[in-house]
Amino acid sequence: MRPAVSDEDAERESRINELEARLAQPARLGVAPIVAAAFLALCCILLWAQWADAAYFFSPREPLQLGAEGDYRFDLARDNRYVELHGVPTSRAGFGVDGNDTVVAVGIRDTPIMVWRKALRGEEWKPGTRPPPPNQQPFTVRGRLLARGEAGEKFASAFQTLDGHGEISAQWVLVESARPGVDLFVAAWSTLLMALAAFSAWLLVRGLLAMKQRITRAP
Numbered sequence: 559m560r561p562a563v564s565d566e567d568a569e570r571e572s573r574i575n576e577l578e579a580r581l582a583q584p585a586r587l588g589v590a591p592i593v594a595a596a597f598l599a600l601c602c603i604l605l606w607a608q609w610a611d612a613a614y615f616f617s618p619r620e621p622l623q624l625g626a627e628g629d630y631r632f633d634l635a636r637d638n639r640y641v642e643l644h645g646v647p648t649s650r651a652g653f654g655v656d657g658n659d660t661v662v663a664v665g666i667r668d669t670p671i672m673v674w675r676k677a678l679r680g681e682e683w684k685p686g687t688r689p690p691p692p693n694q695q696p697f698t699v700r701g702r703l704l705a706r707g708e709a710g711e712k713f714a715s716a717f718q719t720l721d722g723h724g725e726i727s728a729q730w731v732l733v734e735s736a737r738p739g740v741d742l743f744v745a746a747w748s749t750l751l752m753a754l755a756a757f758s759a760w761l762l763v764r765g766l767l768a769m770k771q772r773i774t775r776a777p
Contacts, residue, residue, distance in 0.1 A: 591769060594762035601755035605748065612748040614638050614702060617738045621700050630669060635730065637705040640738050644698045645669060648726060651692040652719035653683045663716035664692045665726040672720055673699055674713065675734035702736035705729070 605612075617639060625631045626644035635641065645666035652663040660677040677683065678693045706717060706729050713731045720728050 591762055591765040594758050594765055598755055598758035598762060601751050601758055605751045605755065608744065608748055608751065610638055610708070611741065611744045614640075614736075614738055615741060615744050615748075619738055622703075627668065627696075632670070635703060637703065637708055639703055640700070641703045641732065642698065642700045643669075643671070643732075644696065645671075646696045647673075647692050647694060648720070648723065649691060649694070650723040650725065651689070652716045653677070653681075653689040654716065655685065662692055663713070663720065663731075665720050665723075665728055667726065670727060670729040671703075672713075672716060672726075672728035672731045673701075673734060674716065674731050675699070675701075699732060699734050700737070701732045701734040704731050704733065706731065 619640065621640045621642035622634050622636065623631065624634060624641050624643035627646060630643070643666070645668075648665035648667055651665070654661050654663065660681070660683055661674060662677050662681055663672055663674050665672050681690055681693060683689050704713075706713075709717075709731050717728055717731070720726060
């Protein structure tokens with residue numbers, strides 16, 4: 559004969575069953591592990607695409623000194639760093655449009671460097687017309703130095719134009735006035751992506767642990 563179950567035991571068993579049922583259900587903030595993994599992968603891809611800009615934002619604010627005519631120090635040149643040098647422009651340049659600005663891609667004589675800068679007075683140019691000669695005054699320039707192989711498609715046409723002129727063989731582009739620590743959008747976007755990636759990783763681990771518990775409790 560089965561012993562009678564007291565009201566207290568029945569209530570305790572009911573609570574245990576209710577607790578087990580809750581544990582078996584996904585948490586309110588939980589998502590399927592595959593969804594969390596996919597979102598984590600997306601965040602990592604976006605971070606990888608943003609990595610160079612984020613690294614430059616946090617790079618040293620003091621420029622690397624690459625020298626002047628007759629005393630250049632290209633052994634100090636580093637990709638994605640803030641640099642300064644003095645030089646004489648090439649006699650011909652490439653002209654283009656970057657947003658609302660006319661830009662000039664001009665080489666520095668006796669160097670492997672192309673400077674990407676806004677057009678100066680006297681360098682007015684409209685697409686479809688013959689470009690004027692670049693300003694021939696020697697100049698000091700500061701900006702972001704990028705290796706040709708890492709600079710991307712944005713500068714590819716300018717490199718080819720200078721190659722065609724034959725005055726220099728540019729292996730670097732120096733983007734004038736691009737200073738570290740200025741582009742706050744890059745910093746904010748990178749920080750947001752890192753936070754989302756960390757949150758996605760937490761959801762992934764949480765979901766996997768919940769899945770393991772359900773498998774363990776399964777008959």
